[in-house]
Amino acid sequence: MEESLVNVEFLKSSNNFIARIQSELGGLREYKAGNFEEVLEQVIIDLQEEFEGSG
Numbered sequence: 209m210e211e212s213l214v215n216v217e218f219l220k221s222s223n224n225f226i227a228r229i230q231s232e233l234g235g236l237r238e239y240k241a242g243n244f245e246e247v248l249e250q251v252i253i254d255l256q257e258e259f260e261g262s263g
Contacts, residue, residue, distance in 0.1 A: 213259075216251060218244075227251045234258050 214231040225247040227239045237254070241247040 214255065218247070229254060231258065 214229060217228040219226040219228070224240045224242060225244045227247045227250065228236070229238075229251060230236045234254070239247050239250040239254070241250065
């Protein structure tokens with residue numbers, strides 16, 4: 209059986225990329241950066257920390 213662990217949205221505003229992450233463990237949080245690579249790196253670090261700490 210599959211279980212949803214996290215929901216991630218990537219949005220583009222006029223000057224920023226925005227990532228919204230929602231998970232049962234970490235709740236809802238949002239990151240903003242001037243380019244996609246920066247916001248993606250923030251998401252990766254956040255999720256690695258969350259799931260390494262829960263194991």
